[in-house]
Amino acid sequence: MEVIINGKIKLFKGERTLKDLLCEVCPKNKHLITEVNETIVKSADWEKTFIREGDQIELVTFVGGG
């Protein structure tokens, strides 16, 4: 399965939820804002959001300090 994450093509094998994908792509940071095909997906919905071939995913990481 080919998806585009932050403008770069990534290949994955098998079915994945957004939560699975984030664990692989950003294992160290769980505090992110995610957009899938121009729709914001809240963290509460990551587990029930399945990634599909060709999805365009944007991720931004939140780190402490403000």
Place this chain on the structure above:
Amino acid sequence: MNPFEQGTANYLSEQQRQSIKKKHIGIGGAGGLGSNIAVLLVRSGFTHFEIIDHDIIEPSNLNRQHYNLDDLARPKVHAIKEHLLKINPSSDITTHQIKWTISNANHFFTDCDFVIEAFDAAKTKQLFVEHYQTKTSYVISGSGLAGRSSVKILQIKKLKNIYIVGDYQTAVDEKHPPLAPRVTQCAAIMAGIVLNLSLNNAPNDP
């Protein structure tokens, strides 16, 4: 018009000033980002603010936050309101000295055009941005602003109606303390996005 407003009339047209004055600005957090953003937006002509912060001012805040020695031990929201009114006495500023949580989130920023995330904790940033993204026109957030200015260039990332400014990596830690130049640089970029969107320009236009 008070003297401050007369002064800004030198730089912005009547139409631009009216457009700015109509906007309601919500700010979550009155620390390094929030206090500096509030000052920059008041100086830009914004007058309607709602600011939430539970904290009091400590000596460790003075290296980067818009407070001075006389403000120590005061609630941040009281001190920032006073400072903003000294710049433009016509400002209309609502403050809440309370800790923002996802449980009380619906009590705040109900009529804001812009909601600005200016908290410390990454988890709070995430919950705050997620929550207000569907409830306001624009959310502006900061992520990755610690350390010295040479660390990494601050960027602007846009997702839907969310603008996130920072390097998205450099958290505050022992190696990367929160220092005035980079914190205020991030605050200035965030305030600039609000100003440009209010004037109907692209967010990174000069």
